[in-house]
Amino acid sequence: MIGELFEHFSYLVTVFLMVTGLYIVIARGNLIKKLVGLSIFQTSVYLLYIAPGKLLGGTAPILAPQYGIYSNPLPHVLILTAIVVGVATLALGLALAVRIREAYGTIEEDEITALDNARQDMERDPDR
Amino acid sequence: MENNLVLRVVGKLLIPFILLFAVYVQFHGDFGPGGGFQAGVIFAAGIVFYAIIFGLDQARRIVPDRLVETMLALGVLIYAGVGVAGLFLGGNFLDYFVLDRNPVHGQHRGIFWVEVGVAITVCGVMLKIFYMFASRGQREEDA
């Protein structure tokens, strides 16, 4: 059992990072903190893809006559694009956070919900 | 930060090399680690560094907004244009083998232009994002 866990060590690290990111996203109300958590979650996915592509004794997938074993290039390609797209979407999220801050004056989820409820009550009251 | 002598001197020394390294990464991407995505990001990082040290307005004078917005669209157009060029030369969309009489050279040419397109778009987007955030902060300070 222990040996088996050791052979899957890379997966354990991935799972730990993923859970940490998930916890930040669920438990923290601050929108920027949530985005940081989301990017940690994202890096755990990078690791999940890259780690199985590694071969012991292999080198980076740049062909040269003196090497025979290469690590798997396919996950590298996928994750390369994922990182750049990831930062673009992170920036989009930050832009949304900035706009929310301008509209509500806060980026705490609880306070935003409270403000929303208050406004709904205000809108409902004149009808009564 | 704009009056810090050490930062200004070191920045002036380093920024040309950052930009040069970005170009190296772009064109040497076939043989070593690198490619359009990395080159675009490194180039943008160099200009962001410049903007942080010398002020946003100075950076905007060198790389104006209009140019950045053009780069945004131009990169995607170059990429798609390579695909369409393949169509016109009798191949499939994004088929590089027909771009030259020698199919391997055609591949090289296709990959080169595609990477250029990717780098231009990525660099444009990163710079645009930075400009948007930074200029918003500046205006808030003024207000």
Next chain:
Amino acid sequence: MAITAVVLTLRRNLFAVVVLSGLYSFLMATVLVALDAVDVAMTEAAVGAGISTVLLLGALHLCKSEESRSTRSPWLPLALASSVGVLLIYGALGLPDFADPNAPIHQHVVPRYLQNEVDVPNVVTAVLASFRGYDTLGETTVVFTAGAGIIALLRRRKSSTEKNRDGK
């Protein structure tokens, strides 16, 4: 790296969080080099530690840099997250061992990619631009769309608000 991540969760000062996330990105890039993914490591170092740190700082400048104390109890999310973790570990035990050359990931299309049909030594570049050209075109379009979205969200139309005022 795990320690950095844990400290990251606990700190409430967002400035420290941003700096730590930059550190985290560099550590991640180191791990990626160890896993032979040099291209990816380069991107992660430039993007994660460079651009996204600057962006987060820029956003912090526009928002408050101190997180308020959460009123909800942390135990329910913690329990949820750790149960997901246990489930994932159970699933991961069924995956191939680390660096197993017989794993399915090394069997399918990769041998053909490594034959170097297009005569470009860096296989990552070859696969990115040639074999999976459609993918990359899509990714570039996504990046472009994100840029356009940010322009739409953050552009301040001074002239239009002035016009509204004049109209009123």
